[in-house]
Amino acid sequence: MYVGMNRFKVMKEGAEKFEARWLSRESYLHELKGFMGFQMLRGPEREDHVLYSSYTLWESKDDFTAWTKSDQFRKSHERAEAPQEKLTIGHPEFEGFDVLQSIDVPSKVAA
Numbered sequence: 001m002y003v004g005m006n007r008f009k010v011m012k013e014g015a016e017k018f019e020a021r022w023l024s025r026e027s028y029l030h031e032l033k034g035f036m037g038f039q040m041l042r043g044p045e046r047e048d049h050v051l052y053s054s055y056t057l058w059e060s061k062d063d064f065t066a067w068t069k070s071d072q073f074r075k076s077h078e079r080a081e082a083p084q085e086k087l088t089i090g091h092p093e094f095e096g097f098d099v100l101q102s103i104d105v106p107s108k109v110a111a
Contacts, residue, residue, distance in 0.1 A: 001036070001099035002061040006092040009049040014087030018052065028072030029056065034063025049089050061098065 010018045022040050029035045036057040043051035058064040067073055 001102060002058045002064050003097040003099060004056045004058065004064050004067075005095045005097070006054045007095065008052040008054075008092050009046075009089040010052055010087055011049055011089060012045070014085070015050045017085070018087045022054075026076065028070075028076050029067070031072050032063065032067050032070060034059035035067070054092075061096070064096070 008018070019042070027038065029038055036059060038057075039055040041053045041055060043053060045051075056064070056067075058067070
């Protein structure tokens with residue numbers, strides 16, 4: 001498995017608009033082979049920003065790479081690239097991880 005994450009430093013005064021953009025966007029992730037899940041995370045608040053991270057889980061790094069080269073990726077990022085009010089400090093910081101271990105909640109057996 002592979003995790004792709006982007007960290008965003010969002011200016012405090014832009015946090016509400018940033019969240020609204022993410023929560024109202026169209027997602028095409030489910031159309032891609034190997035996509036397993038997505039989460040948008042809100043992290044700690046600092047003096048000048050709030051930390052956010054988008055988290056995607058893929059069956060493999062190759063599946064993630066295919067997403068970044070897909071029409072769905074371009075469509076989903078058009079809105080982010082349009083001229084808009086600047087809400088972040090700098091560009092998102094990408095981090096990719098190979099999953100070494102994953103522990104799931106055991107399924108419950110009906111009695």
